Amino acid sequence: MLKLAGVSKTFSIGSINEKRALDRVDLSLKPGEFVTVIGGNGAGKSTLFNCISGMYEIEEGQIILDGMDITNQPEYKRSRYIGRVFQDPLKGTAFDMTIEQNLAIALGKGQPADFRPGVTKKNIKYLQERLALLDLGLEDRMKDKVGLLSGGQRQALTLLMATLVKPKLLLLDEHTAALDPAIAKKVMELTRQLVEKENLSTLMITHNMKASLEFGTRTIMMHDGKIIMDIKGEERNTMTVDKLIAQFEKRSGTALENDRMLLS
Amino acid sequence: MSFQAIIGTFELGIIYGIMALGVFLSFRTLNMPDLTVDGSFVTGAAVSVVLSMSGHPILGLILAFIAGGGAGCITAFLHTKLKIQALLAGILAMLALYSINLKIMSGRANIALLNQPTVFSEFEKIIGGDYSKLILASLIVLFLIIIFYLFLNTRLGFLLRATGDNDQMVRAMGVNTDMTIFVGLGIANAFVALCGALLAQYQSYVDVGMGVGMVVIALASVIIGEVVFGISSLMRRLFAVVLGSCLYRFFIAIALELGLPADDLKLVSALIVALAISAPVLKEHYNRLKRKYSPTKPPASK
């Protein structure tokens, strides 16, 4: 489904701040595979996502999505096949527009920006049904501005918007990290349901080691712009958080300084 | 203020309201500080007067609208394709338009329409009476508000509004935000130019310098409208913007009546906008001072 070959990304080339954030990364995802991504701060996880989604151009390598070479496609074009949810709940929605309007925009993903009505009665009914599945009561607040919602409600909404038109690939970048634990749990559960029901090919960054093993079927670990670990199948089924940490320290040659990762 | 003067003030307020609608689109909806306005306003006026001179006032309005759209696209091009900051892009376009406007006016700094027909004189022939200008201006604005409202509720309109809120989200939804910015700035300046075009026919006169400070006046109208008439719904906001423009004209008319020299008008406009924009900060300062010097005892500390 997704294939990265030798993808590299360097920031501030030629300056003293030059930073190779991705170093010849290879990665291949099967259709419907749900992969969790872990790694310390600055390992290059977000950069990997931003290169796949086209927010950054890469200087070498190739990105293939479902047989299409999207390496040089502008961000907005590949967005038609890629759903994204960021860590920051403010990034996924238009705050001064209503829930209904936000969802209507998402429902029209891939369609031309033309003079058809932005939202129709028929759409509203369908969107309400989809919202009801989130079980947050948002279906009764269709005319409320998104700016009025809590962070958790917004992330759930963003998740729905990212998958309303089925994407070929779903990218989740620590999308529950900014939420209260109880809501974070709820959004993670929603994520699992959506991904499983639609059988979405998914990459999910998480700082929670336990979650990285609980969700999905495969876990990759990044360090210093490289994928240093890729566990799946039997190896993953028997993996524990302790073993994972030990493996990380052995392979990266550094202690896992980042206690944010160990928590919870 | 005489009754005649009140009607005249309304006429001006409504005509300038068209410009305020355009600036509402760029500054508020698209969230972009677009300074093209001072130039595109005159572009509209110049096109309008030149065509009225040859007996085509209505065509003058239409072409002014289109020319304004082109002016907005210059700024959009500088901003999106050449990555120049929005403010600077607008200033550059404004500067370039000054020369272009002079060219449209065949190098003359001002042109007066002497007994050539304008949309106002033609309309007066049809319905007659003292209110024909007011009626025509109101009809045009009403029409524009409705079109504007319908447009903002199309899919393209939604995407334009979302671009102002969160352009990242719009790209994530598969839409090119360069495109929405072109459309937004184009329409905004088309409205501004149409305003200049109507005003030029209204006063039968165009001056290449008449655009100076227009963006500030339009912004003042938008802010006054929002504060006084509310922002609870989109339709209400659009009417508020036009009514804000009328209120602004009344402030100016009253200030002139009270003896303010006309030379000081721009100073006053700048002050109004500065005060209106900084109102929340000023209020905060005021509250802090009030707390500091309030005679009541502060709450007992732990």
Ligand SMILES: Nc1ncnc2c1ncn2[C@@H]1O[C@H](COP(=O)(O)OP(=O)(O)O)[C@@H](O)[C@H]1O
């Ligand atoms: N826009 C940017 N400009 C410059 N450096 C960046 C930028 N984004 C990320 N980096 C650098 O690239 C490295 C990887 O960052 P990132 O991908 O955000 O890490 P992670 O998401 O794994 O914490 C870091 O050293 C970071 O400072």
Ligand SMILES: [Mg+2]
């Ligand atoms: Mg990150």
